[in-house]
Amino acid sequence: QLQLVESGGGLVQPGGSLRLSCKASGFTLHAYAIGWFRQAPGKEREGVSCMDTGRNTYYADSVKGRFTISKDNAEGMVYLQMNSLNPEDTAVYYCARSWYCTIPLSKSEYDYWGRGTQVTVSS
DSSP: OOEEEEEOOEEEOTTOOEEEEEEEESSOGGGSEEEEEEEOTTSOOEEEEEEOTTOOEEEOTTTTTTEEEEEETTTTEEEEEEOSOOGGGOEEEEEEEESSOOSSOOGGGEEEEOOOEEEEEOO
16 A cells, blocks of 8 residues: 655744654555655745655755755654754644655646644744
């Protein structure tokens, strides 16, 4: 069964760090691009980062230099390391599967999604 399951969210103080994980199962991870999206209350879901099959990466301007995407094909895992977090990063974070990374990330290009993990940045 194809699944994407996020974990690693939580409450963190401004300036802190979190590492999100996305466990992929039921498909061959190295054959797909994986994107991270987030959705804050009352806002549209927005693309954060993507890694394609060639391990090329893309980051939204709002997270560039602070977030890092990585992938372990053997373990079926995709990670999002988030540093220097601020309250504007508060959202539910989702991982999703696509054939390729679009720039900017487009939700419509992703066919399977996880259920999300909550990240709250607050003092």
